Amino acid sequence: MTSPDIDASPNDAWHALPGRGAWLAALGGAALLFPLGFPVFFISRSTDVVSPWLAVPAAALIGAAVGAWVAVKRHRRTRWRLDDRGFAVRRGNWWQSETHVPISRVQHLDLKRGPLERSAGLSTLVVHTAGTRMAAVTVSGLDADDAERLRERLATQVDHDDAL
Helix, strand or coil: CCCCCCCCCCCCCCEECCHHHHHHHHHHHHHHHHHHHHHHHHHHHHHCCCCHHHHHHHHHHHHHHHHHHHHHHHHHCCEEEECCCEEEEEECCCCCEEEEEEHHHEEEEEEECCHHHHHHCEEEEEEEECCCCCCEEEEEEEEHHHHHHHHHHHHHHHHHHHHC
């Protein structure tokens, strides 16, 4: 699968995250809802409706499955765009959010690659912005080459705007 050419794409083109990152999103989503089994343990113990030995694993598996499904859907609906004005990220289908970071607000850029991301050829781009403390836009699951090019393009645009 080839990644989109950032320099050759039109300014209004939204780019999808690579599909190979969906399994990482699923792992993260499953980990969020897997602990659902803990409250189910106490509920099943206090009500004696069903054995905790049955309820806890069932709740944990259902929670993990639902979390993984939601995370994969969110991954598939995440888009990014880089144009002359800045960097934008669009997420969601029902509850949509669009974040636009103007070039003038970019302070610095980070790339993060954990062991699982490296094995899949993915990266996380963190765009730190001016203003409030800890303000940043994070995009996980980017193709590693795209993330490098985005970081270089944004850094070049920031340096160019600073020189003006």
